[in-house]
Amino acid sequence: MTEARTDTPVRGSTPPESGDRSTLTLAQVLEHPALGPHDRMPTRYRGPRRVGGDGWTGFATRLERGEELSLIRGLTAANRRVLDVGGGIGELARTVAARIGHCTTIEPHAQLVESMQGGTTSDAVSVFAGTAEDLPFPDNSFDAVYGAWVLPFVDDLDKAVTEMVRVCDPNHPESKIVLINGGAGSEVLKLFNEVCAPVSGDPYDHHGYLLATAARLLAEHGFDAFSLHRTEASVRFDEESRAERAATAAAVLTGFWYETHPKAEDVRSALEAALDHHFSARPHAIGDQAAILVARPGS
Ligand SMILES: C[S@@+](CC[C@H](N)C(=O)[O-])C[C@H]1O[C@@H](n2cnc3c(N)ncnc32)[C@H](O)[C@@H]1O
Numbered sequence: 001m002t003e004a005r006t007d008t009p010v011r012g013s014t015p016p017e018s019g020d021r022s023t024l025t026l027a028q029v030l031e032h033p034a035l036g037p038h039d040r041m042p043t044r045y046r047g048p049r050r051v052g053g054d055g056w057t058g059f060a061t062r063l064e065r066g067e068e069l070s071l072i073r074g075l076t077a078a079n080r081r082v083l084d085v086g087g088g089i090g091e092l093a094r095t096v097a098a099r100i101g102h103c104t105t106i107e108p109h110a111q112l113v114e115s116m117q118g119g120t121t122s123d124a125v126s127v128f129a130g131t132a133e134d135l136p137f138p139d140n141s142f143d144a145v146y147g148a149w150v151l152p153f154v155d156d157l158d159k160a161v162t163e164m165v166r167v168c169d170p171n172h173p174e175s176k177i178v179l180i181n182g183g184a185g186s187e188v189l190k191l192f193n194e195v196c197a198p199v200s201g202d203p204y205d206h207h208g209y210l211l212a213t214a215a216r217l218l219a220e221h222g223f224d225a226f227s228l229h230r231t232e233a234s235v236r237f238d239e240e241s242r243a244e245r246a247a248t249a250a251a252v253l254t255g256f257w258y259e260t261h262p263k264a265e266d267v268r269s270a271l272e273a274a275l276d277h278h279f280s281a282r283p284h285a286i287g288d289q290a291a292i293l294v295a296r297p298g299s
Pocket residue numbers: 051056060085086087088089090091092106107108109112130131132133147148149150153154155
């Protein structure tokens with residue numbers, strides 16, 4: 001289990017993000033442009049997308065998301081017991097641990113758990129195998145819980161969010177649940193929805209819907225003081241020729257989203273054509289813009 005931690009928030013050097021209490025109501029969150037496109041809002045969860053261990057690693061190692069990391073570091077700077085749900089290769093957990101001394105992460109994918117346990121993380125990160133829907137921690141074990149880019153992959157969205165609430169101590173002065181998803185206008189999501197989904201037959205992947213559903217559940221459980229943030233990030237491709245960048249990026253995105261899918265080759269080929277066009281306007285990067293929902297217990 002996690003190391004024993006005190007409940008005392010870290011004091012003295014709280015960066016502005018952590019102290020930013022400008023609050024939105026649930027209604028304001030639900031109509032926020034960051035949760036768009038509102039005209040495509042689905043009525044129910046599309047079900048999980050699958051992520052492969054090699055596929056995520058290939059994408060994550062090209063991802064430049066300094067702004068997102070800074071925001072998470074700032075938001076958790078005054079916390080002591082932080083849980084990272086769906087840790088991937090542990091980049092965010094390491095960032096939090098570097099700031100406050102420790103972070104716990106939980107991840108279901110055996111290959112990713114192994115890679116986090118096998119040297120890429122230090123003792124400052126405790127790694128657990130498990131899912132968001134069934135967190136192996138007692139009630140109120142943490143004072144901050146965050147899930148970055150994890151909601152599109154869970155089997156049961158409601159259960160994942162209510163489990164995050166269960167393990168987050170609402171009485172801690174810095175209590176918060178933070179959810180990071182794709183923001184409206186994300187170039188990566190646009191590629192998935194406009195290029196891949198029509199080929200693979202996948203339903204539209206609406207990240208605003210995931211945040212809206214989570215916000216409703218969080219509010220029901222008393223986490224109804226919200227703030228929303230947007231960050232810029234990009235997946236970088238530095239290969240010399242545009243054709244090479246398009247081919248590489250198509251392989252990386254296909255590996256991430258369709259590693260074992262029967263239509264993987266059709267998707268890869270559609271992506272390569274779309275990316276050749278994309279790189280004519282933005283030569284070395286695909287935008288991975290995020291919307292970040294922070295929910296604190298209301299007064
Ligand atoms: C897109 S990656 C994001 C990884 C990490 N949070 C980050 O931002 O670097 C999604 C992660 O969620 C994990 N995941 C998938 N299903 C999950 C579930 N039911 N509960 C928790 N994590 C899950 C995947 O294995 C993968 O590591």
